[in-house]
Amino acid sequence: MRIGELAAASGTTTKTLRFYEHAGLLPPPKRTSSGYRDYTTAAVARLDFIRRSRTAGLTLAQIREVLDIRDAGREPCQHVHDLLQTHLHDLDRQIADLQELRHTVAHLHDRAATPDPTDCDATTVCRYL
Amino acid sequence: MRIGELAAASGTTTKTLRFYEHAGLLPPPKRTSSGYRDYTTAAVARLDFIRRSRTAGLTLAQIREVLDIRDAGREPCQHVHDLLQTHLHDLDRQIADLQELRHTVAHLHDRAATPDPTDCDATTVCRYL
DNA sequence: CTTGACCTTCCCCTGCACTGGAACGTCCAG
DNA sequence: CTGGACGTTCCAGTGCAGGGGAAGGTCAAG
Numbered sequence: 001m002r003i004g005e006l007a008a009a010s011g012t013t014t015k016t017l018r019f020y021e022h023a024g025l026l027p028p029p030k031r032t033s034s035g036y037r038d039y040t041t042a043a044v045a046r047l048d049f050i051r052r053s054r055t056a057g058l059t060l061a062q063i064r065e066v067l068d069i070r071d072a073g074r075e076p077c078q079h080v081h082d083l084l085q086t087h088l089h090d091l092d093r094q095i096a097d098l099q100e101l102r103h104t105v106a107h108l109h110d111r112a113a114t115p116d117p118t119d120c121d122a123t124t125v126c127r128y129l
Numbered sequence: 130m131r132i133g134e135l136a137a138a139s140g141t142t143t144k145t146l147r148f149y150e151h152a153g154l155l156p157p158p159k160r161t162s163s164g165y166r167d168y169t170t171a172a173v174a175r176l177d178f179i180r181r182s183r184t185a186g187l188t189l190a191q192i193r194e195v196l197d198i199r200d201a202g203r204e205p206c207q208h209v210h211d212l213l214q215t216h217l218h219d220l221d222r223q224i225a226d227l228q229e230l231r232h233t234v235a236h237l238h239d240r241a242a243t244p245d246p247t248d249c250d251a252t253t254v255c256r257y258l
Numbered sequence: 259c260t261t262g263a264c265c266t267t268c269c270c271c272t273g274c275a276c277t278g279g280a281a282c283g284t285c286c287a288g
Numbered sequence: 289c290t291g292g293a294c295g296t297t298c299c300a301g302t303g304c305a306g307g308g309g310a311a312g313g314t315c316a317a318g
Binding site: 042045046049052053055056057058066067070075076077078080081084085087088091092094095098099101102104105106108109112113116117120122123124125126128129 | 171181237242258
């Protein structure tokens with residue numbers, strides 16, 4: 001299977017596939033006599049895993065950790081569990097930060113609901129921020 | 130006032146000040162005979178506005194818009210109000226997206242609570258993702 | 259035999275907001 | 289007069305996940 005076929009089968013691009021190979025997420029495939037990459041169907045499953053992981057918001061570095069464990073012949077399940085737990089905490093913190101920011105911005109927005117430009121002096125630029 | 134003093138007075142760095150000047154956020158100040166930047170106290174107020182705007186999560190491009198309006202001699206208050214409204218909607222969308230992602234990840238995490246590695250085959254890498 | 263689709267490697271570019279460092283000039287205290 | 293703290297310009301890199309495009313090789317169809 002050539003790189004274009006794999007890209008179509010996995011819903012990505014040839015650029016991304018070469019990038020993943022360079023980033024250590026995809027093992028370098030065999031080459032045809034003319035130098036073309038020649039993938040097995042295992043690559044489709046691997047790319048599906050990568051896609052699922054990306055959907056879950058994992059970074060390529062985190063995904064590579066999991067793949068490295070699997071490629072070393074071990075079961076990555078426990079590591080995946082830990083990773084998801086950390087990720088969950090990260091998400092909670094991000095959400096809390098954004099909600100706090102939203103609160104601040106909503107307050108500023110209310111204050112600026114009936115702006116009185118004469119109240120804003122040029123040195124302060126705008127008092128509603 | 131030299132660049133180091135302004136940096137100290139505004140709680141930032143000389144690197145950032147030169148970067149802001151280059152980015153069009155700070156007007157190029159006068160220079161001393163030896164070529165040193167020589168700021169007035171107005172720069173402190175302007176940097177305070179930039180700091181407040183950054184705290185509200187605005188990008189430098191958005192802040193520059195506001196500054197450009199003020200520098201053109203107009204009152205930026207209405208534009209600030211519109212900007213805050215757009216920003217509020219962006220934040221709502223970001224929060225909603227993150228909450229949806231959190232749901233997905235929480236579900237995956239629960240599924241992986243009692244991982245059974247024998248259930249994971251190598252081609253799938255890990256079924257808990 | 260040639261056209262066009264596909265493949266190869268290579269390096270640079272994107273957005274965001276800076277940060278690091280090199281190579282050099284200036285200023286003040288001791 | 290020398291050392292150190294400050295200033296100057298300019299170039300490059302950071303993290304993230306690729307994308308753009310050049311210059312060339314390969315392959316099947318017409």
